[in-house]
Amino acid sequence: MESPLDVALNGVPHSSLSVLNRALHYGDGLFESLRVVQGQPIALALHLKRLRRGAELLQFSEEAISPLPIELDRFCQGRETGILKVILTRSAEQRGYRIPDKSDNQRVLFWYPDHTLSKEQYDEGVSVCRCRTLLPNQGPIAAVKSLNRLPQVMARSEWRDEAIYEGLMFNERYDVVEGTQSNLFLIVEEKVLTPNVDNYGIAGLMRERVMTQLQQWRVPLSVVTLQESDLLRATSMFLTNSLIGILPVRQYLQQRFSSHCLVQKLQSHFHPHMALPWRA
Amino acid sequence: MESPLDVALNGVPHSSLSVLNRALHYGDGLFESLRVVQGQPIALALHLKRLRRGAELLQFSEEAISPLPIELDRFCQGRETGILKVILTRSAEQRGYRIPDKSDNQRVLFWYPDHTLSKEQYDEGVSVCRCRTLLPNQGPIAAVKSLNRLPQVMARSEWRDEAIYEGLMFNERYDVVEGTQSNLFLIVEEKVLTPNVDNYGIAGLMRERVMTQLQQWRVPLSVVTLQESDLLRATSMFLTNSLIGILPVRQYLQQRFSSHCLVQKLQSHFHPHMALPWRA
Structure with a gap:
């Protein structure tokens, strides 16, 4: 299925994800939904702070999150008003619940049109x-x-x-x-x-x-x-x-x-x- | 990341999944893990029965599951002993928790090597x-x-x-x-x-x-x-x-x-x- 949205995976436009992604297997990951007005995410610092807190609980490494501010900035540039969804997750080759020592971190950014409340x-x-x-x-x-x-x-x-x-x-x-x-x-x-x-x-x-x-x-x-x-x-x-x-x-x-x-x-x-x- | 495993998506070898997949967003889906001996899944009928019961609760359509027995049969042909994981999920273009009326069902089959208990x-x-x-x-x-x-x-x-x-x-x-x-x-x-x-x-x-x-x-x-x-x-x-x-x-x-x-x-x-x- 082609994506009708703009999506970036680790900063690069993408419409698919590895089947080894642990969100697919366990829902192992986090999300944030932000309102963007004229390219500016509202209360971005608060959202990043909460994402960081969640990442700590789920034992993501610091490097899983650190590229996010720059990736978000690039992703939102030139956009109008709409909704930005951020998903933070990871892939791993081995089977099983155990959080892997080494994983392939995945930051997925989605752009959706504004919602339609009157x-x-x-x-x-x-x-x-x-x-x-x-x-x-x-x-x-x-x-x-x-x-x-x-x-x-x-x-x-x-x-x-x-x-x-x-x-x-x-x-x-x-x-x-x-x-x-x-x-x-x-x-x-x-x-x-x-x-x-x-x-x-x-x-x-x-x-x-x-x-x-x-x-x-x-x-x-x-x-x-x-x-x-x-x-x-x-x-x-x-x-x-x-x-x-x-x-x-x-x-x-x-x-x-x-x-x-x-x-x-x-x-x-x-x-x-x-x-x-x-x-x- | 390249997959080291064999994976089939709706019966076709595949290593990636749409970013619109609702497992990625919500963990909206089901799984089964089966032991396969000389290409034969053990207790397959029981696994399919439980998957069907789960699919009913999560409001998957009958057509989401019905191709599975044939796909499983083809996927396991010629294999030795190992582990088969089945994931049933769906993609949808719209944002939000609501289970979509129309969705793109995704049956993902994974082949893993046998576990290593002595x-x-x-x-x-x-x-x-x-x-x-x-x-x-x-x-x-x-x-x-x-x-x-x-x-x-x-x-x-x-x-x-x-x-x-x-x-x-x-x-x-x-x-x-x-x-x-x-x-x-x-x-x-x-x-x-x-x-x-x-x-x-x-x-x-x-x-x-x-x-x-x-x-x-x-x-x-x-x-x-x-x-x-x-x-x-x-x-x-x-x-x-x-x-x-x-x-x-x-x-x-x-x-x-x-x-x-x-x-x-x-x-x-x-x-x-x-x-x-x-x-x-």
């Missing part, structure tokens, strides 16, 4: 469903953006209704953790709550940036264990990730949420730099 | 360690041989001592579940016990064949929840999988296990057909 969705919010697939307790692996994404794949396969943008995922204690591809924030009695993601979910970079900004604005904020009943008593809800920015939720199950000035304030703060819609 | 190891047993990496509760996904294998990769990276053959993995309740690449059996007071693997581990085909055989021989057998204290009161222990057959354990931590005539009986029953060593 200004109306950013103003009015999107619909969200409940996923039955539970997030497994993955301990330290949960915190890194690994290529083991089957729980998300299974959760995303639970709905086909195009009117639903995202599904919320729970752990085995039925705590809500995150969306399949986004982090979750609630506003309950003028206080902002976001689920504790430890051992189950990704502490997203947009989540982190939002939390830092709320603290600067002195908005009451807590990272807490949340259950579905908490969702149903929220007045507002919004989703975050590095690609969508701040996206309000209009509806979860039968529950409707109102728009909140704080969501608009966050959009006004972050979206201009991300070339995303916001209500002026 | 007759002495089959007679005297191997050493086994305890892994700190816990097996996550993956619900129904745990039962299929998916390409999400990071827990096993992390567990296998915990030891480098070549004298240790396998590591035992526990779940978050500290029940012992399986080895990184094998199932576990204990003999406690002349009764055979094997851990319940539901939601955490693979119910291996060799495990299933051993259980069936023990029942035919009217040997008392139970599938139970086991903790480390149970391991330490066992008189004998052995590991199974489709590649190693029946492999006795000589030592776990400071505990030593004696050989048991039942292990030799199982080896004598299964190993001749698998071209593996056994004590006559």
Whole structure:
């Protein structure tokens, strides 16, 4: 199959990968998805920092990552606005789970067209469903953006209704953790709550940036264990990730949420730099 | 990197794979490892049955699997004894977790040289360690041989001592579940016990064949929840999988296990057909 995208492997345009790649065999690798605006990746330093942390856990060598800043810079040059995906993985000749002493590191960069959320969705919010697939307790692996994404794949396969943008995922204690591809924030009695993601979910970079900004604005904020009943008593809800920015939720199950000035304030703060819609 | 192995992609010799492959992005796919003796895959029907069950869960189409028996037959023709790995995965142009309506199915067959356990190891047993990496509760996904294998990769990276053959993995309740690449059996007071693997581990085909055989021989057998204290009161222990057959354990931590005539009986029953060593 020909690739319709631009792809670079270790800095060189490429559309294929060795069959010895350990991502193919074990999902042994990491990824980051970045928003690129006029050739500039947004929050690149934060993404590289998280990738480095993951690489350490998965025992990639320093030289596996060090060429990445230059390769990314070259790959993004001259591009407009879109989505950059980085995959870090490795190949090895020997069979078996053991992380090889010597491996052939593979940095794969993908260029995708911009996603297609409308200004109306950013103003009015999107619909969200409940996923039955539970997030497994993955301990330290949960915190890194690994290529083991089957729980998300299974959760995303639970709905086909195009009117639903995202599904919320729970752990085995039925705590809500995150969306399949986004982090979750609630506003309950003028206080902002976001689920504790430890051992189950990704502490997203947009989540982190939002939390830092709320603290600067002195908005009451807590990272807490949340259950579905908490969702149903929220007045507002919004989703975050590095690609969508701040996206309000209009509806979860039968529950409707109102728009909140704080969501608009966050959009006004972050979206201009991300070339995303916001209500002026 | 050139492949040192024989590899076929959808029946055609190949050493590379599309970068759009969803195994690379999400670990979205399945695998089977088979022992091949003089060109004949052992227990092929059981492997295909399990692959089919996994393919159903991951929503592969029937046509993704149906060419496999013929492709396998051609691939194995004229080969000696060795290891066959089958990977079933798919490519798709669109970004995102959602399982695509239309995808480019990819069956990848790998030929590896036979593994190198000695007759002495089959007679005297191997050493086994305890892994700190816990097996996550993956619900129904745990039962299929998916390409999400990071827990096993992390567990296998915990030891480098070549004298240790396998590591035992526990779940978050500290029940012992399986080895990184094998199932576990204990003999406690002349009764055979094997851990319940539901939601955490693979119910291996060799495990299933051993259980069936023990029942035919009217040997008392139970599938139970086991903790480390149970391991330490066992008189004998052995590991199974489709590649190693029946492999006795000589030592776990400071505990030593004696050989048991039942292990030799199982080896004598299964190993001749698998071209593996056994004590006559």
